[in-house]
Amino acid sequence: MTRYKINVNNKDYDIEVDKDTPLLWVLRDELDLVGTKFGCGIAQCGACTIHIDGSASRSCSIPIDTIANKKITTIEGLSDQGDHPLQEAWKKHDVPQCGYCQAGQIMTAASFLKEKPNPTDAEIEEAMHYNICRCGTYLKIKQAIKSAIKS
Amino acid sequence: MSLTSQSKRRDFLKVSALAGGGLMIGFPWFMGCKPDIKSDIIPSLPQPDQWFDISGFIKIGDTGLVTIMSPNPEIGQNIKTSMPMIIAEELEVNWKDVVVEQAGLNKDVFTRQVAGGSQSIRHGWVSLRTAGATVREMLLQAAANEWETDVDELTASEGTVLHRDGRTIGYGELASKAASLEIPTDVKLKDPKDYKIIGKGKQNVDIQGIITGKPLFGIDFKRDGMVYAVVKRPDAFGQKIMSLDDTATRNIKGVIDVVQFGDKVAIIADKIWAAIKGQKNLKVIYVSDDTLENTISHNEDLQKALSNPTKEPKRNDGDVMRALSDADEILDRTYIAPFLPHNPLEPMNFFADVTASKVELVGPIQTPEWTQSRVAQLLGRDASEVSIMLTRMGGGFGRRLYGNFALEAAEISDKIRKPVQLIYTREDDFASGPYRPASGYRFRAGIKDGELSGYHLIGAGFNMGNATRENWFPAGTIKDFRVDSHNLKTNIPTGAWRAPVTNFLASAEQSFIDELATKLDKDPITFRLELLRNAKDNLIGEIDYELDKMIGVIELARGKSDWGNRKNQGFSCYYSHNTYVAEVAEIELTDDLPKVTRVSCAVDCGIVINPLGAINQIEGGIIDGIGHALYGDLTFDKGKAKEKNFNQYRLIKMSECPDIDVHFVESNNDPTGLGEPTLPPAGGAVANAFFKATGKRLYKQPYYKEMEMLG
Ligand code: FES
Ligand code: FES
Numbered sequence: 001m002t003r004y005k006i007n008v009n010n011k012d013y014d015i016e017v018d019k020d021t022p023l024l025w026v027l028r029d030e031l032d033l034v035g036t037k038f039g040c041g042i043a044q045c046g047a048c049t050i051h052i053d054g055s056a057s058r059s060c061s062i063p064i065d066t067i068a069n070k071k072i073t074t075i076e077g078l079s080d081q082g083d084h085p086l087q088e089a090w091k092k093h094d095v096p097q098c099g100y101c102q103a104g105q106i107m108t109a110a111s112f113l114k115e116k117p118n119p120t121d122a123e124i125e126e127a128m129h130y131n132i133c134r135c136g137t138y139l140k141i142k143q144a145i146k147s148a149i150k151s
Numbered sequence: 152m153s154l155t156s157q158s159k160r161r162d163f164l165k166v167s168a169l170a171g172g173g174l175m176i177g178f179p180w181f182m183g184c185k186p187d188i189k190s191d192i193i194p195s196l197p198q199p200d201q202w203f204d205i206s207g208f209i210k211i212g213d214t215g216l217v218t219i220m221s222p223n224p225e226i227g228q229n230i231k232t233s234m235p236m237i238i239a240e241e242l243e244v245n246w247k248d249v250v251v252e253q254a255g256l257n258k259d260v261f262t263r264q265v266a267g268g269s270q271s272i273r274h275g276w277v278s279l280r281t282a283g284a285t286v287r288e289m290l291l292q293a294a295a296n297e298w299e300t301d302v303d304e305l306t307a308s309e310g311t312v313l314h315r316d317g318r319t320i321g322y323g324e325l326a327s328k329a330a331s332l333e334i335p336t337d338v339k340l341k342d343p344k345d346y347k348i349i350g351k352g353k354q355n356v357d358i359q360g361i362i363t364g365k366p367l368f369g370i371d372f373k374r375d376g377m378v379y380a381v382v383k384r385p386d387a388f389g390q391k392i393m394s395l396d397d398t399a400t401r402n403i404k405g406v407i408d409v410v411q412f413g414d415k416v417a418i419i420a421d422k423i424w425a426a427i428k429g430q431k432n433l434k435v436i437y438v439s440d441d442t443l444e445n446t447i448s449h450n451e452d453l454q455k456a457l458s459n460p461t462k463e464p465k466r467n468d469g470d471v472m473r474a475l476s477d478a479d480e481i482l483d484r485t486y487i488a489p490f491l492p493h494n495p496l497e498p499m500n501f502f503a504d505v506t507a508s509k510v511e512l513v514g515p516i517q518t519p520e521w522t523q524s525r526v527a528q529l530l531g532r533d534a535s536e537v538s539i540m541l542t543r544m545g546g547g548f549g550r551r552l553y554g555n556f557a558l559e560a561a562e563i564s565d566k567i568r569k570p571v572q573l574i575y576t577r578e579d580d581f582a583s584g585p586y587r588p589a590s591g592y593r594f595r596a597g598i599k600d601g602e603l604s605g606y607h608l609i610g611a612g613f614n615m616g617n618a619t620r621e622n623w624f625p626a627g628t629i630k631d632f633r634v635d636s637h638n639l640k641t642n643i644p645t646g647a648w649r650a651p652v653t654n655f656l657a658s659a660e661q662s663f664i665d666e667l668a669t670k671l672d673k674d675p676i677t678f679r680l681e682l683l684r685n686a687k688d689n690l691i692g693e694i695d696y697e698l699d700k701m702i703g704v705i706e707l708a709r710g711k712s713d714w715g716n717r718k719n720q721g722f723s724c725y726y727s728h729n730t731y732v733a734e735v736a737e738i739e740l741t742d743d744l745p746k747v748t749r750v751s752c753a754v755d756c757g758i759v760i761n762p763l764g765a766i767n768q769i770e771g772g773i774i775d776g777i778g779h780a781l782y783g784d785l786t787f788d789k790g791k792a793k794e795k796n797f798n799q800y801r802l803i804k805m806s807e808c809p810d811i812d813v814h815f816v817e818s819n820n821d822p823t824g825l826g827e828p829t830l831p832p833a834g835g836a837v838a839n840a841f842f843k844a845t846g847k848r849l850y851k852q853p854y855y856k857e858m859e860m861l862g
Contacts, residue, residue, distance in 0.1 A: 035364015
């Protein structure tokens with residue numbers, strides 16, 4: 001067991017976990033931030049996407065030992081009131097079906113739009129390619145991203 | 152809760168059962184079982200100081216805020232929004248003044264608390280409306296008593312009762328009085344033309360919670376003192392434990408216990424990561440019996456079964472064998488599809504807390520009632536001691552009809568007598584099933600003098616029961632028509648998968664009919680319409696579908712897709728779950744690689760309750776249908792599924808989805824299923840479009856393999 005100080009959603013936490021513990025389980029188990037989801041555990045589905053220093057990362061495949069001094073943002077900290085332009089667009093388009101993948105989808109889209117505020121359709125598809133939605137809400141996700149860009 | 156209102160509830164339930172044709176009504180507040188996980192919508196009206204339980208499933212607060220319970224499991228089919236919408240419509244309240252809560256399992260007050268078969272809305276249609284209307288009439292009566300006037304002078308609208316003379320009174324003020332009234336037995340339902348909520352798109356009631364990461368799902372559930380369990384199951388179907396070495400596992404910090412039950416071993420830990428590591432480090436040696444199966448022999452078994460009809464056909468009109476032997480030519484085609492995992496994105500999980508006095512279960516399950524009785528049986532307890540709280544489900548697709556994970560959680564908690572959350576890794580879910588069974592279909596059609604002269608379908612599937620739908624299209628339209636079905640045995644666990652049986656049967660049938668039309672030199676849509684129209688004059692035997700509704704969706708799709716005027720269009724239509732669907736897919740070839748670019752979809756599902764949710768279901772069904780027809784492939788070797796996670800198993804991605812336009816047949820008929828019916832026709836539409844683009848037919852799923860070979 002090793003002690004770590006981590007900063008998540010602008011809050012500092014002291015935790016004690018095994019070095020190899022994936023960030024996903026630190027968030028869910030230690031910090032009770034369960035918005036970040038477990039889907040595959042091998043960086044293939046995107047359900048666990050969070051931001052590390054602003055860029056989208058797969059928390060299931062990042063051991064806690066590798067992220068010292070980095071700022072982590074989860075879906076719970078994406079906006080204060082759940083009103084990030086993407087969250088608003090998700091509501092407007094009623095995107096979710098089961099909803100399980102959606103936090104990861106929003107986190108991927110948020111970091112992508114920061115880097116590329118005016119993407120083409122093909123660029124959106126490329127950026128979202130590794131986020132699986134088993135329910136098939138892809139068309140709605142694309143529409144919501146496009147409408148968030150406009151706003 | 153006073154005694155009188157409890158007995159009132161029972162009266163009400165009897166009434167509902169009579170009026171409602173059987174579904175549900177009621178919720179377990181009176182048992183003090185307030186759900187831990189609730190809707191996160193912020194209501195428009197202030198929180199009341201006091202709630203009045205009017206009917207057992209509707210609560211009205213003194214501020215006029217209304218709470219409606221949603222009894223059925225929510226797996227993403229949006230039932231938690233659409234069922235309360237139906238109640239709210241008849242209740243005459245503003246939708247924004249409604250809070251929805253998920254009900255737990257309660258057999259005394261609900262029936263059919265199941266998510267499956269696209270049946271929730273269809274079964275609930277009358278009883279949900281009756282439920283809303285009953286409370287509306289009680290509120291009207293309460294106002295009439297208050298004003299000492301005749302109830303006929305009053306109308307209800309937007310949470311308010313209005314007198315003809317202009318007086319008004321809010322539901323909040325009437326609630327306490329309405330709660331003590333007799334429950335009316337014969338209530339009047341609204342005319343569909345007066346609907347204000349039904350037919351209007353309403354957002355998912357959990358959306359705020361979903362997009363902000365609130366703990367809505369089973370896997371998010373926590374309880375003080377809870378431990379985690381991950382289970383090591385046999386590597387292959389047909390194996391038993393010979394020896395177990397748990398030393399390395401027990402040395403992992405955080406692992407509390409290792410418990411064997413049957414041929415499974417549970418690793419108990421205070422944190423989930425320790426349990427997962429414990430599972431990886433467990434050394435188990437298994438012995439195999441001689442029943443380890445593989446995909447090659449599955450396919451051989453299917454081919455062999457399809458070479459012969461059965462002794463007892465499912466349907467046998469005229470004399471197919473003679474028609475075929477008299478034919479000038481026979482079109483004989485076989486279609487094969489593999490096993491598939493369900494892969495809901497939320498892995499299987501369940502919470503159980505077994506104590507001397509109770510068995511408490513919390514989690515995502517499509518069949519809570521089944522689970523309750525099986526858990527009771529397994530632990531030797533009375534079903535009344537077993538409670539089940541339903542959480543939102545991260546997808547199901549049939550997987551969560553099978554509560555084996557709930558049984559495991561209960562058994563583990565019973566053994567260790569601690570509250571436990573059981574979690575499957577993705578690899579566990581891939582490896583353990585149940586799966587959609589592999590199946591095959593062989594169609595033979597006789598052609599004589601350029602016309603269809605006989606049609607014979609032989610179906611075969613593993614543990615599938617009836618692999619066919621013998622009374623569905625094209626049954627009734629062909630004089631000499633026969634259907635046979637073989638049920639093959641396997642030790643691989645199989646089960647219902649979104650649109651059971653028809654998820655592949657429809658692809659095969661609609662591909663065959665397309666090829667048959669081409670052979671007869673007919674337009675594929677015209678050919679189907681000819682069959683249906685002929686049957687209107689001369690129906691052969693009995694059928695389970697309506698000819699006119701099938702014709703209706705075919706014509707709607709033909710018009711909306713601009714059929715015949717665009718490139719590479721493929722047609723398919725199918726009836727299932729009481730709903731009629733026709734789809735036209737378009738394909739583009741870039742560098743010889745096909746991409747489905749557009750699907751036009753016509754649907755007849757009766758009245759559309761929530762167009763927003765309905766379109767989500769329709770798009771989801773089509774994308775799911777295309778994705779699995781193109782890519783889904785689970786193969787077996789030595790009794791094991793070879794694909795273990797998403798790096799080895801392809802699911803459809805955003806860039807592979809077509810644009811979809813949806814067209815509803817306008818209807819005032821009772822609503823029918825929507826969670827499944829758009830899936831079955833999708834595969835056939837794609838295969839038929841691929842033929843238009845390349846001149847090549849597809850016979851074996853996953854299609855992308857054949858496409859690559861052909862391309
Ligand atoms: S859980 Fe991390 S990518 Fe799937
Ligand atoms: S909404 Fe269910 S997995 Fe995306």
